[in-house]
Amino acid sequence: MNKRSGYIFAAVTIIPGFxxxxxxxxxxxxxxxxxxxxxxxxLLGSPSFAGLDNYKSLLGDENFIIAFKNTIFLTLLIPVAVxxxxxxxxxxxxxxxxxxKALYRVLFFFPSVLPMVSVGILWQFIYHPTIGVxxxxxxxxxxxxxxxxxxxxxxFAMWAVVITIIWQAAGYLMVMDIAGIDRIPIELYESxxxxxxxALRKFAAVTVPFLWEVxxxxxxxxxxxxxxxxxxxxxxxxxxxxxxxxxxxxQYMFTQAFQNSNFGYAMxxxxxxxxxxxxxxxxxxxxxxxxxxxx
Amino acid sequence: MMNHFTVNRSKVSERMAxxxxxxxxxxxxxxxxxxxxxxxxxxxxxxxxxxxxPWSLPQVLQFENYIRAFSKARMADYFLNSVFVVxxxxxxxxxxxxxxxxxxxxxxxxxxxxxxxxxxxxxLFLQVNVLLxxxxxxxxxxxxxxxxxxxxxxxxxxxxxxxxxxxAGFMKTISKEYEYAAMIDGCSHFSILTKIIIPLxxxxxxxxxxxxxxxxxxxYILTLVVISSxxxxxxxxxLANLYEVQRYATDWGALFAALIIMLVPVLVVYLFGQNSxxxxxxxxxxxx
Numbered sequence: 001m002n003k004r005s006g007y008i009f010a011a012v013t014i015i016p017g018f019x020x021x022x023x024x025x026x027x028x029x030x031x032x033x034x035x036x037x038x039x040x041x042x043l044l045g046s047p048s049f050a051g052l053d054n055y056k057s058l059l060g061d062e063n064f065i066i067a068f069k070n071t072i073f074l075t076l077l078i079p080v081a082v083x084x085x086x087x088x089x090x091x092x093x094x095x096x097x098x099x100x101k102a103l104y105r106v107l108f109f110f111p112s113v114l115p116m117v118s119v120g121i122l123w124q125f126i127y128h129p130t131i132g133v134x135x136x137x138x139x140x141x142x143x144x145x146x147x148x149x150x151x152x153x154x155x156f157a158m159w160a161v162v163i164t165i166i167w168q169a170a171g172y173l174m175v176m177d178i179a180g181i182d183r184i185p186i187e188l189y190e191s192x193x194x195x196x197x198x199a200l201r202k203f204a205a206v207t208v209p210f211l212w213e214v215x216x217x218x219x220x221x222x223x224x225x226x227x228x229x230x231x232x233x234x235x236x237x238x239x240x241x242x243x244x245x246x247x248x249x250x251q252y253m254f255t256q257a258f259q260n261s262n263f264g265y266a267m268x269x270x271x272x273x274x275x276x277x278x279x280x281x282x283x284x285x286x287x288x289x290x291x292x293x294x295x
Numbered sequence: 296m297m298n299h300f301t302v303n304r305s306k307v308s309e310r311m312a313x314x315x316x317x318x319x320x321x322x323x324x325x326x327x328x329x330x331x332x333x334x335x336x337x338x339x340x341x342x343x344x345x346x347x348x349p350w351s352l353p354q355v356l357q358f359e360n361y362i363r364a365f366s367k368a369r370m371a372d373y374f375l376n377s378v379f380v381v382x383x384x385x386x387x388x389x390x391x392x393x394x395x396x397x398x399x400x401x402x403x404x405x406x407x408x409x410x411x412x413x414x415x416x417x418x419l420f421l422q423v424n425v426l427l428x429x430x431x432x433x434x435x436x437x438x439x440x441x442x443x444x445x446x447x448x449x450x451x452x453x454x455x456x457x458x459x460x461x462x463a464g465f466m467k468t469i470s471k472e473y474e475y476a477a478m479i480d481g482c483s484h485f486s487i488l489t490k491i492i493i494p495l496x497x498x499x500x501x502x503x504x505x506x507x508x509x510x511x512x513x514x515y516i517l518t519l520v521v522i523s524s525x526x527x528x529x530x531x532x533x534l535a536n537l538y539e540v541q542r543y544a545t546d547w548g549a550l551f552a553a554l555i556i557m558l559v560p561v562l563v564v565y566l567f568g569q570n571s572x573x574x575x576x577x578x579x580x581x582x583x
Contacts, residue, residue: 006402009484017455018411020391024452026414037427043435069306089323096316106569107324112571113565115513117531118557121538121550122334131547133333167326175573199312227474228424232515236535250424258520259427261325266428273425281420284397 017182024225029274032267040264060176064269069254070158071230071273074248075280076163078226083218085170087211090177091203095293105178108171116168116229120236123164127151127237151238152289154245161233166232169225173218180214181207209290216288225278251272325427331553331558340553345547360548361556364537367549370556372526373533376443377512380529384447384511385504388454393500396462397488402473412463416457423517431520450511451519465499466492489537498571504560505568512560 036054038047056058058064093104111119126132127150135147150160157250193200207214234240240247241254249269257266337345338360340353340523389468399408422432430449439445473491493500494581515531522528528536534557543552565572 006404006484010398010402010404013398016396016412017391017459018490019417020452020457021415024430024433024449025418025426025456028426029421029434031433032426032429035432043432092316092320096313098313098320099517104324105573107327109569111327111567111571113509113513114561115515115531115534115557116516117513117535118554121534122330122554125337125547126333127329131345131349134341141351147369167330171327178573198477222424224420228422231424235516236538251425253428257431263428263432270425270428276412277420277425289447 006231017251032270035264036268036271038264040267043263050264054265057265058268058272063244063247063252063270064249066104067247067249067269068272070247071249071276072111073158074162074165074226074230075223075276076231077162078169079219079280079284080264081162082169082222082225083173084167085166086173087172087177087208087215089107089170090181091207093174094178094181095199095202095207097183098148107173109173111168114168116232116262117236118166119164120233122152122159123167123233124237127160132157133141152242154242157238157242157246161237163229164233164237165225165229169222169229173221175215176218177211180211184210200210212290217289219284220281223280227277249276297399334551334558336556338548342546342548343458346553348395350430357548358581360552362548363549364553364556366555368461368531369525369533369548370537370553372434372529373530374556375527375530376527376533380443380447380450381508381511383444384451385428385507387451388458388507390453392455392458392503393496394488396459396466397484397492399459400463400466401469401471401487401492402484410446412460412481415456415460415533419460421453421455427516427520432523434531440521441527443522445526446518446521449517450514453517454507454510461488462496462499467481468494495565498574502574503570505564505572508564508568509561535551 035047035227037049037051039050039053040047073078089108098104111118118135126134129135129147129149129152138144138147148156150156188206188210188256189202192206197205227250230248233248234248235251236245240251250273253266253269256262256269309570333349336348336352338355339358340351340360341357344351344353390524398404399411434440434449435444436444439449469492474487477487477491513531514529515535517536518529518532522532523534525536534553537553538550541547
């Protein structure tokens with residue numbers, strides 16, 4: 001078998017997939033940046049060059065500012081809250097030698113494979129003021145005075161969505177953590193036990209340092225979750241409301257593009273979303289940078 | 296004596312910790328399971344029962360809710376469309392990704408392989424949701440809108456980087472000795488791929504298949520934008536549509552039944568695949 005047949009085989013197998021990626025991911029990204037500099041108001045008409053006008057309009061657009069703040073809120077909160085919860089769960093599941101630990105892993109992971117549309121609709125009903133379980137429980141406990149319309153109240157709507165995001169996503173990151181914990185040499189825990197370390201001490205001195213690279217990865221994943229799950233769940237559960245209280249940038253982009261046909265403006269919003277994820281990833285990378293422990 | 300005492304004490308506190316952990320884990324399990332069980336019981340209640348108390352159990356099991364979900368809401372059409380899009384997408388993805396991962400890892404293409412892998416890693420950060428508008432414009436120009444095959448091709452394309460990266464990570468760990476023996480026997484790349492690499496990569500290919508099943512079956516936003524005919528909608532888009540209609544018509548029973556209909560395929564695949572999924576997922580293929 002010669003080198004040439006290897007090259008031909010490589011070309012036949014790699015090129016088709018690569019062309020699809022170039023066409024449906026790389027080209028749209030470049031187009032998005034390029035066309036955000038134009039006024040594109042229809043799919044067929046010729047767009048007129050607008051320079052940075054779209055971006056300047058963003059700064060003066062109050063709705064954009066609100067959506068921007070909501071997006072920043074989620075992109076800061078979710079990558080802190082979800083990886084932390086997942087880490088605690090993974091330690092509870094792995095370190096306590098419970099017989100049923102495999103069952104917890106299966107159960108907690110399950111919400112992350114559910115369709116986000118189903119999750120959104122289901123939780124919309126859980127929060128429902130009349131037929132929902134939460135308010136019905138509060139009423140029967142005599143706490144009717146705090147039985148709010150959770151998704152219909154500007155003060156609580158975003159937090160209600162955040163709880164649903166955690167419900168959906170924590171198990172996924174937990175499984176990443178568990179895979180990392182399983183690779184920590186068991187001798188480390190044994191010698192920590194011999195040294196008289198308690199559970200908390202083992203968590204701080206063995207688990208966290210050795211798992212750090214995995215934790216950093218879960219934080220990067222959580223930034224993606226904040227952007228994507230945040231968008232779909234708010235779209236399904238509240239459609240961005242009440243008012244604009246749960247409108248994230250992708251929701252605003254969606255409205256601008258598919259309801260107002262402001263495609264160029266929508267793409268400048270998408271560029272901002274890309275930048276936010278990128279900048280927050282960089283910041284989290286800097287903040288979490290520790291010396292890597294090899295084992 | 297002293298030593299004995301401390302060992303005992305740490306045993307006791309360990310047992311206490313295990314009990315506390317179990318209580319916490321059971322409580323969390325309840326918050327995971329309860330919404331799904333509530334969905335199931337509610338799907339079998341009459342609308343009056345649903346309105347009266349969300350906690351009560353159905354007096355008589357209302358299977359008519361499921362019949363109404365199918366008859367009123369074209370759930371059968373949505374279901375078939377989902378089956379079509381998911382099956383086509385999974386087949387296309389595996390045909391594109393498995394041989395490519397083989398070429399990238401087993402053919403000694405050091406530089407080329409590095410460049411393509413790095414491009415694919417960078418692509419992991421490009422999300423369909425963010426590129427939605429420009430992908431939609433591209434697909435309109437290519438006449439791919441309102442077309443299930445077109446949708447499928449776009450979905451496959453956006454899933455190629457992760458899955459190639461994942462499979463390549465696994466295939467890198469396979470020993471080269473099997474291939475050398477096969478090459479001496481004069482086997483072609485194609486037969487090395489099909490007879491040696493694919494069987495040895497079966498666990499990773501299974502993980503990729505299951506992950507991509509969920510990714511294709513659950514896809515919502517691109518389908519929502521690209522598919523406009525009601526007859527071509529998939530389950531998530533059809534369900535969101537039904538939800539918009541039924542929340543005003545207040546046929547809650549049918550809506551909860553539709554939610555369960557959508558969960559069944561996910562649950563079945565999950566029960567069969569969860570083991571290779573949670574084991575294989577690890578750290579996105581880094582572990583192999």
